[in-house]
Amino acid sequence: MRSALLCVFGIGALLASAANPTVHRRQDGIVSNDKFVQTQGSQFTLNGSRFRFVGTNAYWLQALNTDQDVVTTLTSIRKSGITVVRTWAFNDVDVIPSDNSTWFQLIANGTTTVNNGTNGLQKLDSIIRHAENLGIHLMLTLTNNWNPRPALDNLTASLQNLSATVDSSGLPRRDVTIGTNNSLPRNTLSNDYGGMDVYVRQFGLKNHDDFYTNETIISAFMNYTTSVVSRYRDSPAVLAWEIANDPRCNSSLAATATCNTTTVTSWIAKLANHIKNVDPNHLVTSGTQGFLCEGCTKSFPRAQTPRPSPAPGQVVAPPLTKRKLEQEWAERRKKRRAAARKASQAKSGMSIRGKWRAPETKRQENAGVTALNDGSQGVDSEDIINIPQIGFGTFQLFPDQNTYGPGDPTLSPFNNTVEIGIDWIKRQAAVSALFGKPISLSAFGLVTQENAPQFVPFNSTVAPFSNATGSGQNIQPYGVTDQQRDDAYAQWIQAGIEAGLQGIIQYQWGQVNLTGIPGTAIVPALNETGQSPVVNQTGVSPNDGYSIQGVGEVAVQGVLQQGQQAISSG
Numbered sequence: 271m272r273s274a275l276l277c278v279f280g281i282g283a284l285l286a287s288a289a290n291p292t293v294h295r296r297q298d299g300i301v302s303n304d305k306f307v308q309t310q311g312s313q314f315t316l317n318g319s320r321f322r323f324v325g326t327n328a329y330w331l332q333a334l335n336t337d338q339d340v341v342t343t344l345t346s347i348r349k350s351g352i353t354v355v356r357t358w359a360f361n362d363v364d365v366i367p368s369d370n371s372t373w374f375q376l377i378a379n380g381t382t383t384v385n386n387g388t389n390g391l392q393k394l395d396s397i398i399r400h401a402e403n404l405g406i407h408l409m410l411t412l413t414n415n416w417n418p419r420p421a422l423d424n425l426t427a428s429l430q431n432l433s434a435t436v437d438s439s440g441l442p443r444r445d446v447t448i449g450t451n452n453s454l455p456r457n458t459l460s461n462d463y464g465g466m467d468v469y470v471r472q473f474g475l476k477n478h479d480d481f482y483t484n485e486t487i488i489s490a491f492m493n494y495t496t497s498v499v500s501r502y503r504d505s506p507a508v509l510a511w512e513i514a515n516d517p518r519c520n521s522s523l524a525a526t527a528t529c530n531t532t533t534v535t536s537w538i539a540k541l542a543n544h545i546k547n548v549d550p551n552h553l554v555t556s557g558t559q560g561f562l563c564e565g566c567t568k569s570f571p572r573a574q575t576p577r578p579s580p581a582p583g584q585v586v587a588p589p590l591t592k593r594k595l596e597q598e599w600a601e602r603r604k605k606r607r608a609a610a611r612k613a614s615q616a617k618s619g620m621s622i623r624g625k626w627r628a629p630e631t632k633r634q635e636n637a638g639v640t641a642l643n644d645g646s647q648g649v650d651s652e653d654i655i656n657i658p659q660i661g662f663g664t665f666q667l668f669p670d671q672n673t674y675g676p677g678d679p680t681l682s683p684f685n686n687t688v689e690i691g692i693d694w695i696k697r698q699a700a701v702s703a704l705f706g707k708p709i710s711l712s713a714f715g716l717v718t719q720e721n722a723p724q725f726v727p728f729n730s731t732v733a734p735f736s737n738a739t740g741s742g743q744n745i746q747p748y749g750v751t752d753q754q755r756d757d758a759y760a761q762w763i764q765a766g767i768e769a770g771l772q773g774i775i776q777y778q779w780g781q782v783n784l785t786g787i788p789g790t791a792i793v794p795a796l797n798e799t800g801q802s803p804v805v806n807q808t809g810v811s812p813n814d815g816y817s818i819q820g821v822g823e824v825a826v827q828g829v830l831q832q833g834q835q836a837i838s839s840g
C-alpha cells in the first residue's frame with residue numbers, strides 16, 4: 271500500500287523535473303544538456319546524477335488497440351517503480367494489411383515506404399509522448415534478427431500448393447512448417463514484426479547476412495533508421511537506440527560461408543555512426559546477445575595504453591578470460607562433487623521440487639558453449655563494445671534458447687540454470703569494465719510451466735511444448751515453477767547489481783484490462799462460459815512464453831521493484 275502511494279507521488283515529482291530540463295556545465299567544461307541519458311566511464315548519468323535501473327520489456331506496445339491502453343500499460347509499469355522499458359520501434363510488412371493493424375514500413379519488391387499515418391509511426395509518437403509524461407525511458411530497437419517465415423524461406427515448400435496463403439490481415443501465412451497452420455494474429459509473437467529477413471527477401475536476395483553486406487539493403491535500413499531516429503531526436507524519453515535485437519550471422523535464412531565477426535562488427539559500426547550523425551543526443555547500442563570471441567581478429571582493438579582511472583567507488587574486475595572461467599567451473603565442480611559424496615553418505619535420494627527439464631542434451635550443450643566463445647555466431651562483443659559510437663554494451667540471457675555454460679552434473683538442472691546465468695552476468699560485467707563503458711542485460715527470462723504452451727522460440731513460429739501440459743503418461747510439463755522463476759530473477763538481478771551492470775531489463779511485462787478486438791494481437795479473453803463476451807471485451811497483452819501476466823504476476827513485480835530499489839540506491 272505504502273510503496274504504491276510513494277510511487278504515485280514519484281510520478282508527480284518526475285513530471286515536474288521532466289518539465290525543467292537542466293543544462294549543466296560539467297567539470298571538463300563541456301556544456302551538456304543533461305536531460306538525455308549519457309555515460310561517464312562505466313556508468314550512465316541523467317540530470318547530472320548516476321542512472322542505474324531495473325526495467326522491463328514490452329515489445330508489443332505499438333500493437334495495442336487504443337491510446338488509453340498505452341497509458342494503462344505504462345502507468346502500471348511505473349507504479350511498480352520501473353522507469354525503463356525496452357520496446358520494438360520497427361514493424362515491417364511486405365503487403366499492406368487489409369485491416370487497421372499497425373505497420374511502420376512496407377518493404378516490397380526492392381522498395382521501401384514508411385507509414386507515418388495513425389496506424390504507423392503515430393503509434394510510436396503516442397508511446398514516446400506518454401513515456402515523457404510518466405518519466406519513463408525507452409530503449410528502442412530498430413530491427414530484429416528473427417522473422418521466421420519458412421513457407422517463404424523454403425523454396426520447395428513455397429512452390430507447394432498451400433490451401434490458404436493469406437491470414438486474417440491479408441498477409442502471407444506464417445507457418446513455420448507447412449501444415450502447422452499457425453493462426454496467431456500478426457504481432458502476437460516478438461519475432462513477427464518483420465526485421466532483417468524481410469529486407470533480404472524483398473530485395474530479391476536469399477542469405478541472412480546479405481542484410482549486413484548488400485549496399486542497397488544497408489541504404490534501405492539506414493533510411494528507415496533516419497525516419498525514426500530523427501523523429502525523436504529531441505525526446506528525453508529515449509534512453510538509447512538499439513540497432514537490432516540479437517544480430518548475428520544466421521537466422522531462419524541461412525548465412526553465407528563468408529559471414530564472420532568482422533561482417534557483423536563492421537555493420538554495427540556503420541549503423542552506429544549513421545545514427546549518431548542523425549541524432550547526437552542519444553546513446554546507441556548494438557543489441558547483441560553477448561557472444562564473445564577471444565581469438566578473433568579485432569576491427570576495434572583495445573588500446574594498449576592504460577585506460578583512465580575508474581570513477582570513485584567503482585570496482586574494476588580483472589578481465590575474465592575464457593580460460594579463467596573454465597578453471598573456475600572446473601574447481602567449482604570438483605568442490606561440489608566432494609560435497610555431494612559427503613552428502614550422499616548422509617541422505618538417500620533427494621526429490622527435486624518442480625519438474626524442470628533441461629532443454630538440451632549434454633552433447634548439444636558443449637556445442638553451445640563452444641559457439642558462445644568462438645565467434646561462430648558472427649558476434650564478438652568485445653570488438654563491438656569498443657566501437658567509438660557504441661555508448662554501452664548489451665547482452666541477453668535466455669537459457670531456454672541458448673546455452674551459456676557447461677552443466678554441472680552434481681547440480682539440479684534448475685540450479686545449473688541459475689548458476690550459469692550468474693557466471694554469464696559476471697563475464698559480461700568484466701567485458702564492460704575492461705572497456706570502461708556501461709553494460710546492460712537488456713533481456714532475460716525463463717519459461718514457466720504456466721507459460722510453456724505459449725512459448726515460441728525466437729527462430730520459430732510454433733510452440734514446441736503446446737502439448738506438454740496434456741495428461742498423457744510420458745508428458746512432463748516443460749518450464750520452471752513460478753517460484754523458481756522468481757528465485758532465478760532475484761538471484762540474477764542481485765548478481766548483476768554486485769557485478770556492476772548498469773541496466774537489467776526483464777523479459778517481459780504482462781498487462782490485463784486492455785481493449786480486446788478479435789483478429790488483433792490483443793484478443794478478448796473468453797468469459798466464464800468459454801465464449802467471446804459481447805460487452806467489455808478486455809484482453810491481455812501478447813505472450814511469446816515470457817509474459818509475467820498470470821498467477822505469479824504480483825510476485826515478479828515485487829522482485830523487479832526490489833531490484834530497482836537496490837540498484838538505484840547502490
Ligand SMILES: *[C@@H]1O[C@H](CO)[C@@H](O)[C@H](O)[C@H]1NC(C)=O
Pocket residue numbers: 368369370
Ligand atoms: C479502420 O479505421 C477507420 C478509422 O479509424 C475505420 O473507419 C475503419 O472502419 C477501420 N477499418 C477496419 C477494417 O477496422
Ligand SMILES: *[C@@H]1O[C@H](CO)[C@@H](O)[C@H](O)[C@H]1NC(C)=O
Pocket residue numbers: 364365378379
Ligand atoms: C510485388 O511484385 C509482385 C509480382 O510482380 C506483385 O504481385 C506485388 O503486388 C508487388 N507488391 C507490391 C507491394 O507492390
Ligand SMILES: *[C@@H]1O[C@H](CO)[C@@H](O)[C@H](O)[C@H]1NC(C)=O
Pocket residue numbers: 386387
Ligand atoms: C508524413 O509524411 C509526409 C511526407 O513526408 C509529410 O508531408 C507529413 O507531414 C507527415 N505526417 C505526419 C503526421 O508525420
Ligand SMILES: *[C@@H]1O[C@H](CO)[C@@H](O)[C@H](O)[C@H]1NC(C)=O
Pocket residue numbers: 424425426427448
Ligand atoms: C522444405 O519444405 C519441404 C516440404 O515441406 C520439406 O520436405 C523440407 O524438409 C524443407 N526444407 C527445409 C530446409 O526446411
Ligand SMILES: *[C@@H]1O[C@H](CO)[C@@H](O)[C@H](O)[C@H]1NC(C)=O
Pocket residue numbers: 380473474475484485486487
Ligand atoms: C544488392 O541488392 C541489390 C538489390 O536487390 C542487387 O541489385 C545487387 O546486385 C546486390 N548487390 C550485390 C553485390 O549482390
Ligand SMILES: *[C@@H]1O[C@H](CO)[C@@H](O)[C@H](O)[C@H]1NC(C)=O
Pocket residue numbers: 381382486487489490493
Ligand atoms: C535512401 O534514401 C536516399 C535519399 O532519399 C535515396 O537516394 C536512396 O535511394 C534510398 N535507398 C533505398 C534503398 O531506397
Ligand SMILES: *[C@@H]1O[C@H](CO)[C@@H](O)[C@H](O)[C@H]1NC(C)=O
Pocket residue numbers: 528530531532533566567568
Ligand atoms: C572475416 O573474413 C574476412 C575475409 O572474408 C577476413 O578478411 C577477416 O579477417 C575475417 N575476420 C575474422 C575475425 O576472422
Ligand SMILES: *[C@@H]1O[C@H](CO)[C@@H](O)[C@H](O)[C@H]1NC(C)=O
Pocket residue numbers: 622680681682685
Ligand atoms: C539448489 O540450490 C539451493 C540453494 O540455492 C540448495 O538449497 C539446493 O539443495 C540445490 N539443489 C540441488 C539439487 O542442487
Ligand SMILES: *[C@@H]1O[C@H](CO)[C@@H](O)[C@H](O)[C@H]1NC(C)=O
Pocket residue numbers: 521522671672727729730
Ligand atoms: C534455432 O536456434 C538455435 C540456436 O540459435 C539453433 O540451435 C536451432 O537449431 C535453431 N532452430 C531452427 C529451427 O532454426
Ligand SMILES: *[C@@H]1O[C@H](CO)[C@@H](O)[C@H](O)[C@H]1NC(C)=O
Pocket residue numbers: 737
Ligand atoms: C499435439 O496435440 C494435437 C491434438 O491433440 C495432435 O494432433 C498433435 O499431433 C500433437 N502434437 C505433438 C507434437 O505431439
Ligand SMILES: *[C@@H]1O[C@H](CO)[C@@H](O)[C@H](O)[C@H]1NC(C)=O
Pocket residue numbers: 782783
Ligand atoms: C481489471 O479490471 C477489473 C474489472 O474492472 C478489475 O477488477 C481489476 O482490478 C483490473 N485489474 C488490473 C490489474 O487492473
Ligand SMILES: *[C@@H]1O[C@H](CO)[C@@H](O)[C@H](O)[C@H]1NC(C)=O
Pocket residue numbers: 797798799800801802803804
Ligand atoms: C459469455 O458470452 C456469451 C456470448 O457472447 C454470452 O451469451 C454469455 O452470456 C456470456 N456469459 C457470461 C457469464 O458472461
